[in-house]
Amino acid sequence: MTIGERIKKLREEKNITVDKLAELIGKNRATIYRYESSEIEKLPTSVLEPLCKALGTTPAYIMGWDDKTPEQATPLPQTNVFMRPVYDSISAGFGVIAQDVPVDYMPTYITCPSEQxxxxxxxxxxxxxxxxxxDGSKILIKKQTSVDSGQIAAVLVDDEEAVVKKILYNDNTVELHSVNPYYPPRVFKNNDVTRVQILGLVKEVSKALQ
Structure with a gap:
């Protein structure tokens, strides 16, 4: 089944009209028809989450990552596990560029549910x-505007370049360090430190096994 077919199937099973679903997720009826016809295949988080709530399902089912119906799906054994979006670039994930559509979702253990x-x-x-x-790893980032010296963070430079670096603070200086010695540190002094904006703290790295 396509994403659109799953949306339509759930909507009809719950006897929800197109107009009602549009109202529930803050869209118009034409957009719902476009979702159900798979004309729109990528669903941003701002749409996917209210859509799942309205249809009583999960992002994994809507997006086809789990071919089972919600009733058949085996619940994750842990508590505090949430499906969090995966973005293909830091810029997209933080809205730095005009794209906020996740390419995937991953089950993620989060100690404090209110911060998911x-x-x-x-x-x-x-x-x-x-x-x-x-290269090819996934990193889990917690959005926050400051980190301690020595921590690894997602950083925005000059409001346009988003990177992951180790942050070192000195007197009136911010240094962005790579782990790979091939890449020299970038040093911002005095007024130039304002060119660096902390986007979030890297909390976890997920690597694919070769």
């Missing part, structure tokens, strides 16, 4: 943080 919306996954491209964070 602060956590996102990012696909890593490049080897500047290798071997700690390899």
């Amino acid at each position: 919306d602060k956590y996102i996954w990012i696909n890593v491209h490049g080897d500047s943080m290798s071997p700690l964070i390899d």
Whole structure:
């Protein structure tokens, strides 16, 4: 089944009209028809979450990551596990560019459920943080605007370049360090420190086994 077919199937099973579903998720009826016809295949988090709530299902079922129906799906054994979005770049994940559509979702253990919306996954491209964070890894980031010196963070430089670096603070200086020695540190002094904006703290790295 396609995403649209699953949406339509659940809507009809629950006797929800197109107009009612549109009202529940804050869209118009034409958009619902486009979802159900699979004309729109990528659902941003802002749509997927209220859609799942309205239809009484999960992102995994709507997106087809679990071919079982919600009633058949085996619940995860842990508590405090939430499906968090995966973005293909830091910029997309933090809204730096005009794209907020996740490419996947991952079950994620979060100690404090009330903070689940602060956590996102990012696909890593490049080897500047290798071997700690390899090309093709996923990193779990907690959105926050400050980190301690020595921690690894998602950083925005000049409001346009989003990177993952180790942050070091000195007097009137912010240094962005790569783990890979091939990449030299970037040093921002005095007024230039305002060019660096902390987006979030890297909490976890998920690597694929070779």
